[in-house]
Amino acid sequence: MSAIYVDADACPVKAEAERVATRHKLTMYVVSNGGIRPSPNPLVETVIVPDGPDVADMWIAERAGRGDVVVTGDIPLAAKCVASGARVLRHNGEALTEANIGNQLATRDLMTDLRAADPFRQGGGRPFSKADRSRFLDALEREVRVALQA
Template sequence: MTLYIDADACPVKDEAIRVAERHQTRILLVCDGGLRRPNSQWAELVIVPEGADAADNWIAERIGPGDICVTADIPLADRCLKAGSRAIDPKGREFTPDNIGSTLATRNLMTDLRSAGTMEGGGGKPFTPRDRSEFLNGLERVFQAIKRGR
């Protein structure tokens, strides 16, 4: 089992590392630079070339069954699920085969509306301590489900 973290803009890197360390799981923080390697025997920093989707592509090409990806990127989460892994966002919501289709469709619709000028946008709500707590609980649930074979 490996925990992949789409690390460039991930607000819960430290929390994800703590949970993975507790489960003695390999951690790969994937980014295009600007991060320092975490002080953890379980963690590795993977620097990919700069470019659109370089980190996403690197993760999607390697992730597989039994692995987990932490990402806010819905298309990456979809690719991870198709590879047989699990995916969770920084607010603790797990992406599943049951919800990824509608989540991806909503994301695409909002992107289209913003690009057509129909809707102003950008940025989500501020990240809160409750979000951080929900992430910790959600990631722990995913680890436990994998260990139980679900």
């Protein structure tokens, strides 16, 4: 395994990902278009990309591949990373794989259409919980171990 890539904009689990990266002595790329405080950890590289739609996603998608783990809530980015052989986790610990990414893309597209059809539709999921954080930490540890064996 070469690295952990974190799509850092609005990512609630950067600290947990850094703990796992440090434990396994892996490079971790924290990618955003700014506003992220750099970590003093020598294994963590903060990558600031130019402003623009999906610039951080493109940076990650161009580099992540087999043996890497990507942390993102962005489904199109996840699909690209899964296609390139990377292991992908959402912030809540849910693994995105070849088996489920098609469904995830379809659901995302459906929800986008529903929101566009009803501008008063107030969405938003439940708040991010301690259980979500714990589930993510366990899932990332598991994915890193699998990736290290690949």
